[in-house]
Amino acid sequence: MVGTAAETTGLAELSANKCFGGWQKRYSHKSNVLKCDMQFSVFIPPISDPNEKLPALYWLSGLTCTDENFSAKAGAQRVAAELGIMLIMPDTSPRGDHIPDAADAAYDLGLGAGFYVNATQEPWHNHYQMYDYIVEELPALIKKEFRVKEKAAIAGHSMGGHGALTIALSNMKQYCSVSAFAPIVNPSDCQWGQKAFNNYLGENQKDWEAYDSCMLMRQQGKFLHIPMLVDQGLDDNFFHTQKLTKPLEEVALELGYEAEFRYHAGYDHSYFFIASFIESHLRFHAEHLLKQ
């Protein structure tokens, strides 16, 4: 189907590499939401029945990443091919010379650090609408260009784990399952999150609650449930300082929200950690994706 609606979406294929019987591909397109050209990567598993809709998993990457870190480093394609899961890997911020960046080009604000929020503050709000891009614009494009099942799974790492959890907890009917590696779960109470939220959302901390997993689980988790898996390395140097994983587990325990939190001795914050456990995340999501 790719290419048939290229004129209307501005979708262009940048690269295609055969991989485990499927295809690793990269596309660019015009984003109306972010007001810039964006790139994203996909892995399309080997397809036996072209009429069947593919189960799809969105992967949200962390600070400094593009759409390419996960496809190059996580080693997810072999198991995604076996399970027949399509992987969709967006970029982490709007891109281009006209896009505002941190004044000092800091790695934790601006380009590569969109935090999956809809910014309300100058100079960010005109382009930094990553929440709407991930929840609405990109899925609409994917559904137009590929045959995918109605509900997707969503996963991510660190800032991307925060994105996956907040998006899933706010849109439990759109996603079938969520998982995260070393997610920032309480951004309102750590340096990375406070810096981003002060800049993108302003000083009123009430406006931060819609993007804080702990707060969202308290608000939504009493009434609704989405299957959740979280992995955390115990040698992760950001574990305590950036409020990764543990505060959300505490809320889940308090509410009786069923979710699996796993801690792994010796693992750090890197893609080596992700590569070590990505297979079980894919199998976890496959179970829920294939129920549709």
Ligand SMILES: N[C@@H](CCC(=O)N[C@@H](CSC=O)C(=O)NCC(=O)O)C(=O)O
């Ligand atoms: N450069 C920074 C840390 C940057 C970093 O560790 N980025 C992680 C995500 S951290 C949270 O969102 C990452 O995925 N990097 C890309 C990679 O391919 O490893 C520092 O020096 O502290």
